[in-house]
Amino acid sequence: MKSALKTEAAAAMIPDGATLMIGGFMAVGTPHRLIDAIVAAGPRDLTIIANDSAMPGKGIGKLVSAGLVARMVVSHIGLNPETQAEMNTGRIAVDLVPQGTLVERIRAGGVGLGGILTPTGLGTLVAEGKRIIEVAGKPYLLEEPLRADFALIAARRSDYVGNLEYFLTAQNFNPLMAMAADTVIAEPEAIVPVGVIPPDAVRTPGAIVTHILERPA
Amino acid sequence: MKSALKTEAAAAMIPDGATLMIGGFMAVGTPHRLIDAIVAAGPRDLTIIANDSAMPGKGIGKLVSAGLVARMVVSHIGLNPETQAEMNTGRIAVDLVPQGTLVERIRAGGVGLGGILTPTGLGTLVAEGKRIIEVAGKPYLLEEPLRADFALIAARRSDYVGNLEYFLTAQNFNPLMAMAADTVIAEPEAIVPVGVIPPDAVRTPGAIVTHILERPA
Amino acid sequence: MEPKDYIAARVAQEILPGTLVNLGIGLPSLVAGYIPADAGVFFQAENGVIGMGARPPEGMEDPDLTDAGGGFITAVPGAAAMDSAMSFGLIRGGHVDVTVLGGLQVDGQGRLANWMVPGKMVPGMGGAMDLVGGAKRVIVAMTHTARGAPKIVGTCTLPLTSERPVDLIVTEMGVFAPGPGGLGIVELAPGITLEALRAVTGAPLAA
Amino acid sequence: MEPKDYIAARVAQEILPGTLVNLGIGLPSLVAGYIPADAGVFFQAENGVIGMGARPPEGMEDPDLTDAGGGFITAVPGAAAMDSAMSFGLIRGGHVDVTVLGGLQVDGQGRLANWMVPGKMVPGMGGAMDLVGGAKRVIVAMTHTARGAPKIVGTCTLPLTSERPVDLIVTEMGVFAPGPGGLGIVELAPGITLEALRAVTGAPLAA
Numbered sequence: 001m002k003s004a005l006k007t008e009a010a011a012a013m014i015p016d017g018a019t020l021m022i023g024g025f026m027a028v029g030t031p032h033r034l035i036d037a038i039v040a041a042g043p044r045d046l047t048i049i050a051n052d053s054a055m056p057g058k059g060i061g062k063l064v065s066a067g068l069v070a071r072m073v074v075s076h077i078g079l080n081p082e083t084q085a086e087m088n089t090g091r092i093a094v095d096l097v098p099q100g101t102l103v104e105r106i107r108a109g110g111v112g113l114g115g116i117l118t119p120t121g122l123g124t125l126v127a128e129g130k131r132i133i134e135v136a137g138k139p140y141l142l143e144e145p146l147r148a149d150f151a152l153i154a155a156r157r158s159d160y161v162g163n164l165e166y167f168l169t170a171q172n173f174n175p176l177m178a179m180a181a182d183t184v185i186a187e188p189e190a191i192v193p194v195g196v197i198p199p200d201a202v203r204t205p206g207a208i209v210t211h212i213l214e215r216p217a
Numbered sequence: 218m219k220s221a222l223k224t225e226a227a228a229a230m231i232p233d234g235a236t237l238m239i240g241g242f243m244a245v246g247t248p249h250r251l252i253d254a255i256v257a258a259g260p261r262d263l264t265i266i267a268n269d270s271a272m273p274g275k276g277i278g279k280l281v282s283a284g285l286v287a288r289m290v291v292s293h294i295g296l297n298p299e300t301q302a303e304m305n306t307g308r309i310a311v312d313l314v315p316q317g318t319l320v321e322r323i324r325a326g327g328v329g330l331g332g333i334l335t336p337t338g339l340g341t342l343v344a345e346g347k348r349i350i351e352v353a354g355k356p357y358l359l360e361e362p363l364r365a366d367f368a369l370i371a372a373r374r375s376d377y378v379g380n381l382e383y384f385l386t387a388q389n390f391n392p393l394m395a396m397a398a399d400t401v402i403a404e405p406e407a408i409v410p411v412g413v414i415p416p417d418a419v420r421t422p423g424a425i426v427t428h429i430l431e432r433p434a
Numbered sequence: 435m436e437p438k439d440y441i442a443a444r445v446a447q448e449i450l451p452g453t454l455v456n457l458g459i460g461l462p463s464l465v466a467g468y469i470p471a472d473a474g475v476f477f478q479a480e481n482g483v484i485g486m487g488a489r490p491p492e493g494m495e496d497p498d499l500t501d502a503g504g505g506f507i508t509a510v511p512g513a514a515a516m517d518s519a520m521s522f523g524l525i526r527g528g529h530v531d532v533t534v535l536g537g538l539q540v541d542g543q544g545r546l547a548n549w550m551v552p553g554k555m556v557p558g559m560g561g562a563m564d565l566v567g568g569a570k571r572v573i574v575a576m577t578h579t580a581r582g583a584p585k586i587v588g589t590c591t592l593p594l595t596s597e598r599p600v601d602l603i604v605t606e607m608g609v610f611a612p613g614p615g616g617l618g619i620v621e622l623a624p625g626i627t628l629e630a631l632r633a634v635t636g637a638p639l640a641a
Numbered sequence: 642m643e644p645k646d647y648i649a650a651r652v653a654q655e656i657l658p659g660t661l662v663n664l665g666i667g668l669p670s671l672v673a674g675y676i677p678a679d680a681g682v683f684f685q686a687e688n689g690v691i692g693m694g695a696r697p698p699e700g701m702e703d704p705d706l707t708d709a710g711g712g713f714i715t716a717v718p719g720a721a722a723m724d725s726a727m728s729f730g731l732i733r734g735g736h737v738d739v740t741v742l743g744g745l746q747v748d749g750q751g752r753l754a755n756w757m758v759p760g761k762m763v764p765g766m767g768g769a770m771d772l773v774g775g776a777k778r779v780i781v782a783m784t785h786t787a788r789g790a791p792k793i794v795g796t797c798t799l800p801l802t803s804e805r806p807v808d809l810i811v812t813e814m815g816v817f818a819p820g821p822g823g824l825g826i827v828e829l830a831p832g833i834t835l836e837a838l839r840a841v842t843g844a845p846l847a848a
Binding site for chain 2: 686687688689703706709710711716722723725726728729732733762763764765767770771774775800801802803804
C-alpha cells in the first residue's frame with residue numbers, strides 16, 4: 001500500500017542530469033501535472049526518452065521550452081519547431097529512433113533482455129554504427145535496451161496498491177515505461193479503493209509502481 | 218466479420234505434420250473442444266509448441282495419449298509421465314525451453330523480431346549450440362523466434378470481428394500465440410455481438426484472428 | 435477534383451474488404467473517406483487503436499481518443515485499444531494488410547524516402563520505417579511532382595526510409611508498380627500521355 | 642514440527658513487508674502460510690497473477706484461477722492478472738523481490754541444480770531458470786539431505802539451473818549464505834552442532 005505523493009515532492013526527487021521516460025503520444029497520455037511541477041522545480045540537463053516532443057506549450061514541449069532538456073531519445077519531433085531548432089543549434093542532442101524500435105528497446109530494458117534483433121532501419125541512417133546479426137540467413141540490426149532513472153506515467157485510475165488502468169489511446173508507451181525505470185511515478189486521474197479495479201483491467205501491477213501522485217486539485 | 222466455424226471443420230483444417238501453438242498452462246486456458254475434435258480427426262506427426270503437456274487425459278495430454286505428436290517445444294512435462302516416457306523411448310522429440318525464453322521466442326515470431334538476447338540459460342544445457350552475443354560487456358544467449366502453422370486459442374469471449382477477451386490465469390500464452398501463427402483459430406466460451414466488448418478489454422484484436430469456433434454445445 | 439482527392443479515391447480501390455489498414459497522416463488519411471462503411475475495413479492508428487472512426491461531432495471529442503497526428507477520432511463498433519508494443523507488434527509482425535504513406539522521393543525500384551530533408555526538415559521517422567518494413571502491402575500516395583520537380587527519381591538523394599521496396603505508387607498521373615526493371619505502368623490517369631508522364635518522371639519506365 | 646514446516650517458517654522471516662514474492666511448488670509454497678496477512682506481501686503465480694490468495698473453500702473453485710502447479714487459488718484485493726509475457730517480464734526484468742525455490746543440489750558457491758536428473762527425471766525447467774536469473778533475491782528452501790546424502794555439495798553433478806549463485810539456503814539444519822569462499826553459516830538450527838552440520842554437508846564451510 002502506498003499513500004499518495006504531493007506533486008511538488010515528486011518533482012523535487014528529480015535531480016539535474018536525470019534520465020526520464022515520459023509516457024504519451026503527442027501529449028495524449030502524458031502526466032501533465034508532473035511536467036508542470038518539474039518545470040517549476042527546474043532540474044537541468046535532463047535526458048528525455050519518449051515517443052515525441054509534443055508541441056510547444058504542451059506536455060513534453062514545456063520541458064523543451066523551459067530549457068531543461070540536454071538530450072532526447074524520440075521517434076518524432078515534427079510538430080515541435082522548438083525541438084528542431086534546438087537540435088539544429090546543438091543545444092539538444094536528439095537521437096531519432098524508429099517508433100517500433102523505440103518501443104522494443106524500452107520493453108527490452110524493462111523485461112531484462114540484452115537486446116533485440118529487428119529488420120527496421122537496415123540500409124538506412126538508423127543502421128550506422130550498429131551491429132548486424134544474421135539469423136536463418138537474414139540480416140537484422142542489434143538494438144540495445146533503454147532504461148531510465150525515472151518513469152513518469154499517466155494512468156486513468158490507480159488504487160492504493162498502485163495498480164494502474166489506462167484508457168484508449170492514452171495508454172501508448174505508459175505500461176512499457178513503467179517496467180523500465182528505477183523509480184516509477186504514476187499520475188492517475190483518479191485513485192480508487194483497493195479491490196475496485198478488476199484484476200483483468202490492471203495493465204501495470206502496483207508492485208512495480210514506486211509512487212502514486214495525489215489526486216488532481 | 219466472421220461467421221462461427223464448426224468444430225469438426227476447424228479440426229479438419231489441420232494436416233499431418235502441422236506445427237500447432239496451443240494456449241494454456243496445465244490445461245487452464247486451453248481450447249478443449251478443438252483438442253477433442255483433433256483427437257477425433259487424428260492428424261499425425263504434429264509439432265506442438267506450448268507451455269507444457271498438461272496431464273494424461275487433460276488438454277494437450279490427450280494429443281500425446283492419442284499418439285499424434287512427433288515433437289514438442291515446451292517448458293515443462295513434469296506432470297505428464299506419458300510425455301516423459303515417449304521422450305525416453307524417442308517416440309516424441311522434446312525441446313525443453315525455459316518458460317520466459319519460450320514466451321519471448323513466441324512473441325518474437327509474432328512481432329517480427331529476428332531474435333532476442335537473454336541471460337537465461339547461460340552456463341546451462343540450454344546454451345548448447347547457441348550463439349553468445351555480448352552487449353555492454355555482458356554475455357547473452359541469442360534465442361530465435363518461433364512460429365506455427367496454426368495457433369489454437371482459448372478465450373473467454375469473442376465478438377464476430379474476432380476480438381478476444383481473456384479471464385484471469387486462463388490468459389497465459391494465448392494472446393502471444395495468436396500473433397505468431399499463419400492461421401489463428403479462437404475457441405471462445407461465449408460469442409457476443411460486435412460492440413459489446415469494450416475496446417480496452419480486448420487483448421487480441423479480431424484483425425489477426427482467422428476463425429472463431431462455434432459456441433459450446 | 436483536386437489531385438489529392440483523385441489520388442485518395444484511386445488508392446481506395448486497392449483496399450480489399452475485411453482488411454486491416456494503416457493510413458499515414460496528410461494525403462493518405464483522405465483514403466478513409468472513400469472506403470464504404472460496410473466494407474469491413476478496420477483502420478489502425480499506430481498510437482494504439484484498431485477501428486478508428488471519423489472525427490467526432492463538435493463537443494463530443496475525447497482527449498484520450500486521438501489518431502497518430504493527435505487529432506480527435508471516434509471508435510467504430512468492434513474497436514480495440516492497445517499499448518504501443520501491441521500496436522507496433524501488429525505492424526512489424528506482418529499483421530497489417532496495407533499501409534498508405536506519403537513520399538518525398540521514390541526510386542524506380544520502389545525505395546522510399548519520406549522522413550527527412552538533411553539540413554532543412556528533420557521531423558523524425560515516427561512509425562514510417564516500421565510500416566514500410568512490416569506491412570504486407572505498401573502503397574505510396576503522393577503528388578507526382580513537388581514544385582515541378584519529379585518525386586519519382588532514378589536514385590533517391592534523400593535518406594531512405596527502408597531498403598524494402600514499396601509495392602505501388604499512386605499519383606494524379608497514374609498508378610505505378612516499381613520493380614527491379616524500373617517503373618511499371620499499371621494505368622495512366624485520364625488524359626495523361628506517356629510523353630507527359632516521361633517529362634516529369636525521373637526513373638526509367640519498365641519495358 | 643516437521644523439517645519442511647521449520648524451513649518454511651524460517652524462510653518467511655526473510656520476506657520483507659510490501660514485497661513481490663514468487664514461491665516455487667512443493668516445500669516453498671508452504672512459506673505463504675507463515676506471512677501475516679497485513680504484511681502487504683503480494684505473491685505471484687507465474688502463470689499470470691499477482692495477489693494469489695489461499696485455496697478457495699470447496700465449491701468456490703474457479704477453473705480460470707489457478708497457481709503454476711494447476712491448483713485452485715483465490716485472488717486478494719488488489720490482485721492483477723496478466724499474460725505470460727508480462728508475468729515473465731516481471732521475473733526476468735528484476736521486478737520480483739524474492740523467489741523461494743526447491744533444490745536438488747546447491748554447491749558451496751550457491752549454484753543451484755533443480756530441474757533434472759539425467760536419465761531418471763526430466764520434468765523440464767519451467768520458470769526456474771528465469772526465476773534464478775531474474776529475481777532480486779533467490780532463496781533455496783530444501784531439506785538438508787536426500788536419503789542421507791548431502792544436497793549442499795562441493796560441485797553439482799546434476800545440470801545447473803543457472804550460473805547465477807543463489808543468495809541464501811534454508812534447511813532444517815540452519816541458514817546458509819553461499820559465496821566465493823564457500824558456505825557461510827548465518828545461523829544453526831536449535832540443537833545442531835558444527836560437527837553434525839559438517840557430517841552431512843558436501844561443500845567446504847567458509848572460514
